[in-house]
Amino acid sequence: MGLELYLDLLSASCRAVYIFARKNSIPFDFQFVDLLKGHHHSKEYREINPLKKLPSLKDGKFILSESVAILFYMCRKYSTPSHWYPPDLHTRARVDEFMAWQHTAIQLPMSKILWIKMLIPMITGEEVPAEKTEQMLVEAKNNMQLFEEKFLQDKMFITGDHISLADLVALVEMMQPMGSKYNVFLNSSKIAEWRMRVELAIGSGLFWEAHDRLMKLAEWDCSTLDPMVKEKICELLQKFK
Amino acid sequence: MPLELFLDLYSPPCRAVYIFARKNGIPFELRPVELGRGEHLKPEFLKVNPLGKVPALKDGNFLLAESVAILLYLSRKYRAATHWYPTELQARARVDEYLAWQHTAVQLPACNVYLCKSLLPHFSGQPVDPVRLDRLLGKLKPALQHLDGQVLATKPFLATEQLSLADLMAFTELMQPTAVGCDIFQDWPQLAAWRARVEAALGPELVQDAHRLVLQPRDPRDAQRDPKLAQELVQRLLERLS
Numbered sequence: 340m341g342l343e344l345y346l347d348l349l350s351a352s353c354r355a356v357y358i359f360a361r362k363n364s365i366p367f368d369f370q371f372v373d374l375l376k377g378h379h380h381s382k383e384y385r386e387i388n389p390l391k392k393l394p395s396l397k398d399g400k401f402i403l404s405e406s407v408a409i410l411f412y413m414c415r416k417y418s419t420p421s422h423w424y425p426p427d428l429h430t431r432a433r434v435d436e437f438m439a440w441q442h443t444a445i446q447l448p449m450s451k452i453l454w455i456k457m458l459i460p461m462i463t464g465e466e467v468p469a470e471k472t473e474q475m476l477v478e479a480k481n482n483m484q485l486f487e488e489k490f491l492q493d494k495m496f497i498t499g500d501h502i503s504l505a506d507l508v509a510l511v512e513m514m515q516p517m518g519s520k521y522n523v524f525l526n527s528s529k530i531a532e533w534r535m536r537v538e539l540a541i542g543s544g545l546f547w548e549a550h551d552r553l554m555k556l557a558e559w560d561c562s563t564l565d566p567m568v569k570e571k572i573c574e575l576l577q578k579f580k
Numbered sequence: 581m582p583l584e585l586f587l588d589l590y591s592p593p594c595r596a597v598y599i600f601a602r603k604n605g606i607p608f609e610l611r612p613v614e615l616g617r618g619e620h621l622k623p624e625f626l627k628v629n630p631l632g633k634v635p636a637l638k639d640g641n642f643l644l645a646e647s648v649a650i651l652l653y654l655s656r657k658y659r660a661a662t663h664w665y666p667t668e669l670q671a672r673a674r675v676d677e678y679l680a681w682q683h684t685a686v687q688l689p690a691c692n693v694y695l696c697k698s699l700l701p702h703f704s705g706q707p708v709d710p711v712r713l714d715r716l717l718g719k720l721k722p723a724l725q726h727l728d729g730q731v732l733a734t735k736p737f738l739a740t741e742q743l744s745l746a747d748l749m750a751f752t753e754l755m756q757p758t759a760v761g762c763d764i765f766q767d768w769p770q771l772a773a774w775r776a777r778v779e780a781a782l783g784p785e786l787v788q789d790a791h792r793l794v795l796q797p798r799d800p801r802d803a804q805r806d807p808k809l810a811q812e813l814v815q816r817l818l819e820r821l822s
Contacts, residue, residue: 389730401670408676415669428656429642435649440631442683489630 342367344409345387345395347374348552349518351446352406353394354511358541358549359410359504363419370397377565407438410504422501430498437490437497437505441512445486448479449515449523453556454575457519462561462572483513483523487530495536502540510537511549518556583608585650586628586636588615592687592752593647594635595790600651600748602786604660611638616802618809648679651745663742674739678746686753689720692821693757693764700817702798703810712821713762720757720764728768736777743781751778752790759794 344360344367346353360367372378372393379391388395388404396403396412403409414424425431455467455475486509490497497505513523513534524531538546547554585601585608587594601608613619613634620632629636629645637644637653644650655665666672693716701708727750731738738746754775757764765772779787803810 390726401673403673403677405677405680407680408673411676412669412673415672428653431656432642432644432649432653435652436644436646438680439646439648439683442680443688444631447684485631 343370343397344368345370345372345384345393345397347372347379347393348549349374349556350393351450351511351515354514354549354553355504355508356394356396356406356409356413358511358545359413359419359423359507361545361549362541363413363417363423365413365417375559375564375568377568380565380567407508410508414504422498423504425498425503433490433498434503434505438508441508444482445509445512448475448482449512451475452479452516452521452523453518454572456516456521457557459572459576462564462569463576465576467576479516479523480526483526483530487527491529491533496533496540502537506533506537507541510534514550514553517550518553520557581640584611584638585609586611586613586625586634586638588613588620588634589790589793590615591634592690592756593749595752595755595794596745596748597635597637597647597650597654599752599782599786599790600654600660600664600745602790603782604654604658606654606658617806647749648745651748655745663740664745664748666740666742666744671740675744675746678738679749682746682749682753685723685726686720686750689716689723690753690756690764692716693720693762694760695817696821697757697762698760698798700814700821702800703803703817704814705800705803716821717757717762717764724764724768724771727774728771732770732774737774743778747774747778748782751775751782755791756794759791 342360342365344356346357346369348354348357357369359365372384374393378384379393385391387397387402390404392404394404394406394409396409398416403412411424413419424434452475455472460466490505490509494500496502497509513530516523524534583606585597587598587610589595589598598610600606613625613636615634619625620629620634625636626632628638628643631645633645635645635647635650637650639657644653652665654660665675693713696713696716697708700706727738735741737743738750754764754771765775
């Protein structure tokens with residue numbers, strides 16, 4: 340049995356793992372775990388990951404969660420080109436620094452934008468109060484500014500001249516609001532240019548293929564939504580009120 | 581110029597960095613940053629870490645933020661013993677897995693319990709809200725259940741058979757609510773046993789030293805020093821904890 344990756348490309352973390360594996364020609368079986376149908380709560384998947392989160396990696400008997408850990412694992416096991424996770428002490432530290440910061444500074448706010456602007460209204464029929472929405476957008480904007488000033492600066496990519504895991508993770512996360520047609524790249528031409536460079540370094544075909552499900556989210560028929568997932572989303576709405 | 585570590589020992593990630601440096605005999609100068617006085621938001625500190633957070637490291641001209649990145653940097657530069665960050669592929673992955681997961685699963689909810697139990701009452705002058713505290717403890721419960729019931733069921737430490745960076749981060753994080761009177765270990769026997777193991781492996785004196793500040797009750801006069809700052813802080817805390 341080869342490498343198995345449990346993914347739903349709706350999730351930014353899954354897209355990072357998928358793109359990295361495909362770009363580096365790492366052979367794997369794509370195990371689709373449909374978040375919209377609540378399959379991450381299934382008995383089968385809970386045996387893979389009791390925390391019910393995506394992505395997961397299964398390599399023989401070894402099961403691993405957390406996209407950052409999975410990316411590092413694949414880098415090492417498959418000896419991918421060193422620009423992805425440079426060996427130089429300072430450069431590597433810069434990647435580690437971003438990978439740590441992004442959990443709460445980028446991933447969380449970007450994901451919340453998708454929820455607030457689209458998933459919650461679509462599923463519950465109710466809008467999140469404008470004040471909360473505004474708060475969320477301001478937080479995301481401020482962190483994008485920090486990203487530009489501290490991590491990107493005037494370089495082509497976060498570590499300098501070459502794409503690394505940090506750029507990949509940053510971009511897939513910043514793409515998340517696009518699912519609700521909200522484009523965070525309009526705020527800064529520097530970031531918009533960086534976005535293009537990262538897309539080209541990955542390959543536009545692979546990049547857009549990975550983002551297809553996200554981009555089509557607005558067309559999704561939410562009457563097929565798993566009732567348990569619907570319940571959780573209604574709970575989420577209460578938190579924002 | 582020696583290594584400088586910008587720390588507030590009230591902060592768990594700062595304690596992790598502090599304990600690691602001391603345990604590994606890494607020479608450094610401690611640059612205190614008092615979060616309670618808003619020093620992390622002042623221009624002088626923002627020059628060191630524009631992200632406005634502690635811990636931060638300054639090694640000559642090299643500046644670094646984020647405790648996980650700092651711990652990995654120190655491990656590599658000072659060639660720490662391999663149990664901290666194992667070289668074997670799967671063992672290392674387990675440490676990475678914990679260090680990634682903990683940001684939102686442990687650090688966030690544990691910090692919120694601490695804010696509710698200690699910082700908010702301190703700055704607002706109001707007693708602890710038991711309903712809010714209960715709700716926040718509830719948010720931490722899934723992580724504790726997972727660590728106690730799944731992770732520690734098969735091994736003595738979080739990632740492997742030996743103490744690693746994962747245990748160090750988890751320890752200082754879980755000590756945060758515990759130090760201010762919310763003993764989160766009491767319902768979880770595997771976790772309690774693990775805590776004793778980690779404390780023994782790190783050295784009780786070093787652990788005590790690092791936790792000295794957070795174990796002391798706060799002086800109520802500190803909150804009155806800058807009433808405007810206190811009010812702003814209370815406002816932000818209430819938003820965060822709602």
